Structures are given as structure tokens and as C-alpha cells.
Amino acid sequence: MLSSIRSTIVAAGLAMLAFPALAFDTSARAAYVMDQTTGTVLLSKNADDPLPPASMSKLMTLYVAFEALRDGRLTLDETLPVSEHAMSYGGSTMFLNTQDRVNVEDLLRGIIVLSGNDACVVIAEALSPDGSEAGFARYMTQRAKQMGMNSSNFANSNGWPAAGHLMSVHDLAVLADRLISDFPEYYPLFSEESFEFDGRAPSNVNNRNPLLKLNIGADGLKTGHTQEAGYGLVGSAKQGDRRVVFVLSGLDSVSKRAEEAEAVVNWSFRNFIERKVASAETPIAQAKIWMGAKKTVGLVTDGDLSLLFPVLGSQDVQAEVVYQGPINAPVAKGQQLAELVIKPEGLPEIRRPLYAAEDVAMGGFIVRMMTVGGIVLKDMINTPMEAM
Known part of the structure; x- marks a missing residue:
């Protein structure tokens, strides 16, 4: 049996x-830190709670775009049209208009470096099963589930505030891990500190990731902010042979996001050792x-x-x-x-x-007879004789 x-x-x-780790004390609403090299989870706080991800959800649009490039459904030099719907988005944009045809490589940089809401929609409409951003969002949700991201649901391609547009920090870490592992040829885009597109937005040319200039091994991935979501960051850093992936969500200011992100990287590398x-x-x-x-x-x-x-x-x-x-x-x-x-x-x-x-x-x-015989003998020994 x-x-x-x-x-x-x-x-x-x-x-x-065998000694306890000193837990990182974060004021983030939710946090997740993983050593990618060993798969060790170093910190988990409200990690599976579905929360508004803001622009951090653009990483899913990028993952789907990278898959399309790998499969030959897109090419980097291919140009895509800009719809009125894409142009209608405010917030952080590339200032695209319906007269534009933009190549895919510029759109990817526009999403990664400039956090362009309009660029996401151009990619989304090109890859959507029905040509709409809503259809692409449904595809993103389905693809996320296939990747094991069970706390993710997408209503759009860019993280614009919308009912039901949610991700957990655990899911975001899974996504970051997959972007780094599955697409090493495109991952260097995440460390680019600036991108000037056609001179249209001189005030929006710098990457918002506060860690890239600190010489601590940081090389990605994406910030996010809305009033509902607070300030967040999906980050990664490599020092020596170790790489750490982390997600912070729900911080209350740009400065707090920068401070905590730097602190979590330093904590991850200085307080743990690989054995x-x-x-x-x-x-x-x-x-x-x-x-x-x-x-x-x-x-x-x-x-x-x-x-x-x-x-x-x-x-x-x-x-x-x-x-x-x-x-x-x-x-x-x-x-x-x-x-x-x-x-x-x-x-x-x-x-x-x-x-x-x-x-x-x-x-x-x-051998089989001895095994069966041993069981029978054991049962006989353990069975009390009935009273005569």
C-alpha cells in the first residue's frame, strides 16, 4: 500500500x-524579489494580490511583440499605421498621429524607454486577432494564463486605468524572468537611457528607471504610475554571476520608488550567498x-x-x-x-x-515470492488468535 x-x-x-534572513522592510503595498540564478524567492509581500499594474503591464505587450518577431509575424523594419484610437491616448506618448507609419523597432523603443501609450496600441492593433486593442487585451490575458500568470487580466495594451486591468507582483516577476530568459537578443533595449523619436517630444526622451545610472548592475525593466496604482517598478540587476528580478508596487512617490528599488538591489546581493x-x-x-x-x-x-x-x-x-x-x-x-x-x-x-x-x-x-511471503507472515504475527 x-x-x-x-x-x-x-x-x-x-x-x-541555517540562520534567518533579515527581512527587507518595504513600504510597498506589494513586493516580490527573486534570485533568478538559483530560483530562490528572497521576499514575498502580498505577492499574489491582483493590483492595478499601470505601465508595468506594458511588459506583456512587449513579450507578445517579441514572440511575433521570433515567429516572423513582425519584422523590426516593418512599418505600422497609427489609428485614431492609438492617437487618442494621453499620458506618456510618442506623439504619434494618423499620418505616421512607424517601424517596429522605433515602436519597441518608444514603449520601453518612453513608456508610449500610443506605441502600445499600434503594436496591439497589428497583432490583435480581430484588429482591435480590446481583442489584443483578451489575447494577452489568455497568453498570460498559458505562462502561469494566473492573477493577470488585461483590459488594454498599456496599463491605462480600466476596470479589471490587474496583475500581481508575482506575475510581473514571472514575466520579467521570461523576457530576460526567452529574448536575450532584445533585452538590451531595456537598459537604454534615452530615445529621441523624430524630435517630437523633447520633454519625454529619458528612461524613467531610476537605477540605470547607479552602477549597481541594473539593466531593466519598466516603471509604472497611476493615481490608483501608486508608483511601481519591475527591475532587474546583475552582479557577477547572479541576477535578481524584483517588483515593487504601490509606493507613494517617485523618490520613494527610487530609494526602495536601490535598497532592495543592495540588500539582495549583500545579504545572501550562493551555496x-x-x-x-x-x-x-x-x-x-x-x-x-x-x-x-x-x-x-x-x-x-x-x-x-x-x-x-x-x-x-x-x-x-x-x-x-x-x-x-x-x-x-x-x-x-x-x-x-x-x-x-x-x-x-x-x-x-x-x-x-x-x-x-x-x-x-x-524475490517476489519472498516479498509476498514476508507480508503474509507479518499479517499472521500481527493477527491475534481467536479464543478457543
Whole structure:
């Protein structure tokens, strides 16, 4: 009979830090910080609450546009028309008009650097299933769900205040991670500090990201602000081999956004250290096998496993291996069998899959008979004799 087995393992080959992290004290309404290199979540505050994302939701329009470029449905030098609807948007714009045909590369820079509401709509109408911005917003919502962004719903392409236009900071972090990982050829656009389009808007040529000039490794991604949403930032920074992705939402001023964004980057890099906690091909535990040629099989990660932990002190700590067992033979090498569960103090629980280190064939006739015989004998021993 299968049952959940939880094996406690100590740091025989699993050395980790065990001291609590000093939590980052943010005044943001919601915040999420992830070390992209290891996948470690460093901070999570109201992370899955759907909130107005303002211009940070333009990142989804950009993701869909990058997909279209990759698939050949758009090209960078292709020119697109500007509709009256696109021209009607206020706020931050490229000052486009219906006489324009603008190439896709300029539109992308207009969205990333200038936060152009009109540029988003031009892209949206070009890619929309029905040619409308509303149709594109529905497509964005569907695509977001496919990407695992379950707290996102879009009413437009640019984050203009609208009922039901919502994203969580967790979803925004997922989106930022995917933009960086899926489209490295376009990601450098996010670090451009200025873009002058046709001399039309001399007051709107600078990137609003306050971190780009600070020499702390920041290279993206997007700010946002509306009265309802407050001030927010989806950011990323790389120092050495580590990259951090973070989202802050609901701050009360431009200056507070800049201060907290810089502080969260410094905190992320200075207060955590990367440690290798498991080596590829080295079993960290054994799982019991039912009717196999072997009684157990080693459990391994799918590669060297590194995680982040607080820098203060270190000692061996416990982790758990969880699986439904005993596991029926045969077992194939590389078959996922269990999970490694680590609960570092001050950080969210970490789960990583574990796989069979080798093949285990079905046991022969004698092994099967001995197994069944052992069960019968055990039942006989444990069954009390009826009174005569």
C-alpha cells in the first residue's frame, strides 16, 4: 500500500546555512524579489494580490511583440499605421498621429524607454486577432494564463486605468524572468537611457528607471504610475554571476520608488550567498523499492543544485525527502520519484524534484515470492488468535 514517506536527511553532502534572513522592510503595498540564478524567492509581500499594474503591464505587450518577431509575424523594419484610437491616448506618448507609419523597432523603443501609450496600441492593433486593442487585451490575458500568470487580466495594451486591468507582483516577476530568459537578443533595449523619436517630444526622451545610472548592475525593466496604482517598478540587476528580478508596487512617490528599488538591489546581493547544496549524480537519499531487483534506489537532482541563504554564519541543517512509497519496480534512471523540501529560516520553502539515480528492474520470481511471503507472515504475527 502506497503512503507518503518523509525522510529527514542531514547535511551529509547537504551543507546549508541555517540562520534567518533579515527581512527587507518595504513600504510597498506589494513586493516580490527573486534570485533568478538559483530560483530562490528572497521576499514575498502580498505577492499574489491582483493590483492595478499601470505601465508595468506594458511588459506583456512587449513579450507578445517579441514572440511575433521570433515567429516572423513582425519584422523590426516593418512599418505600422497609427489609428485614431492609438492617437487618442494621453499620458506618456510618442506623439504619434494618423499620418505616421512607424517601424517596429522605433515602436519597441518608444514603449520601453518612453513608456508610449500610443506605441502600445499600434503594436496591439497589428497583432490583435480581430484588429482591435480590446481583442489584443483578451489575447494577452489568455497568453498570460498559458505562462502561469494566473492573477493577470488585461483590459488594454498599456496599463491605462480600466476596470479589471490587474496583475500581481508575482506575475510581473514571472514575466520579467521570461523576457530576460526567452529574448536575450532584445533585452538590451531595456537598459537604454534615452530615445529621441523624430524630435517630437523633447520633454519625454529619458528612461524613467531610476537605477540605470547607479552602477549597481541594473539593466531593466519598466516603471509604472497611476493615481490608483501608486508608483511601481519591475527591475532587474546583475552582479557577477547572479541576477535578481524584483517588483515593487504601490509606493507613494517617485523618490520613494527610487530609494526602495536601490535598497532592495543592495540588500539582495549583500545579504545572501550562493551555496551548492547537492552535486549531480550524487545520491542524497534512498527510496524504497517494491518487488525490485534492489530494495532501494538513490535519489539525485538533475544537476548541481545551488541555493541562496543568509550570509550570517553557517551550520548543517536538516531537509526532507518526500515521496509516495514504496515505489513499484521497475524504475528507470531519470524517473522523477520524490521532492527535496528545504525550509531555510526567514525564506519561503524551497522544493526541488529528485530523480532515480539508476535503473531498477523488476525482481525475479524468488524475490517476489519472498516479498509476498514476508507480508503474509507479518499479517499472521500481527493477527491475534481467536479464543478457543
